[in-house]
Amino acid sequence: MSALVIDGLTVVFGAFRALDGLSLAVDPGEVRAVIGPNGAGKTTLLDAITGITRPKSGRIHLGDGLDLTKRSEAEIARAGVRRKFQKPSVFPALTVRENLSLGCGPGCPAATRSARLAAALSETGLEGRADVPAGALAHGEKQWLEIGMVLASEPRVILLDEPVAGLSDAETARTAEIIGTLRRPDRAILVIEHDMAFVEAVADRVTVLHEGRTLFEGGMAQARADARVIEVFLGR
Template identity: 50%
Template sequence: MTLNDARIAQQGLDTTHGAILYLEEISVVFDGFRALNKLSLDISVGELRCIIGPNGAGKTTMMDVITGKTRPTSGTAYFGQTMDLSRMSEHQIAHAGIGRKFQRPTVFEQHTVFENLELAMKLDKRVRPTLFARLSSDQRGKIDEILKLIRLNGSEQRLAGLLSHGQKQWLEIGMLQMQEPQLILLDEPVAGMSDAETARTAELLNELRGKHSIVVVEHDMAFVTEIAQQGVVTVLHEGAVLAQGRMEEVQADERVIEVYLGR
């Protein structure tokens, strides 16, 4: 049993068929506009899935449905095989083990790197326990582990507001790690990064591969190629799956070339 399998079992998720997320014929209609059009998708336990597609393809709406921000007009969304996401609040979904990182980093800039990770730790957040809590050696060890993973060890006492754009993105990924999610959704994680930061982010996600199920929405094709490896890439267009397969298969698909990649 992998670490991720153990976490899933602890949460009570049923993933006996190997998938942690099922979207079946999800449609979302806003004032007559169909943002998602009978979208069907499943993500396997421990998979790193890349989602690409032109602006307006429905990528953000898809993540909004998964996290409870948007309710589907029709269709079903399941976390494991027992948790109906359409019946859960955003808070309940986050608590169940789905973490989301938006394109713009949202760290606590007036707090140190260490404090950001401490605040994000999966603990009893009621006032009294928080006021009188003292980190155990295991909890400090967890923070040290995450600091090394995101390459911010040695910068733990630095104010988050003084970090570079890329470092803030890594810190937020580290904060997600502190929540011990089973499924992580990342929206354009390398937007605005330098080439060096982008390469480091690819290394980071490859290190997380298999420890969590990860869905990455991204436009940077070089980055997608780096992290997709032999995994599946899904192309969305007009709210539905246009194509799906290995990166080289998707890049050679005439429909994808026409609507997204160009010649």
């Protein structure tokens, strides 16, 4: 059973089809990268999954059959779909620990909250920065903190929007290590990214979008050798 199924998804803005009958399935335990040129529909896909944008047609199902196209943003988040945005969305005046606590969400029991915070600090490598205000963190650390805030909610599906944008080579390598620790048999990870070396390091499979449709799906090595992918994306 797939963790996330996109079936015939079409999103239209005026006369522009941002997604045009897109279908894809992400397996539990998989890290899937979605790549492609600007305007291919990558961010629109994440917006549709999280309920920010409503499709004209098509369905988005979690593994248990829940249709996300019929749910609000809050309901989708409660169902276990969490997104890290391209620009880190952290609370600069609060400490790292306090930001992570907010990621747990309201109503989380104290013992559960404590365990989730410890796990998120460990998995992101921010244990030594737990009591530092988020505003004092380096850019890479803010990216990792927001990943930690997503983790603290115990998500079933993690959506990462350009997690290494603006990072140094060392920070990018560390982010790849962090994503490796996020793998779980009951969790799927969907990554949007332009750094192809990073994609090759973290993704099991890639989906290449072009004009709102799937151009290619498979391994990154095969994508690099595909004439269509080279023409519309990698060759640029």
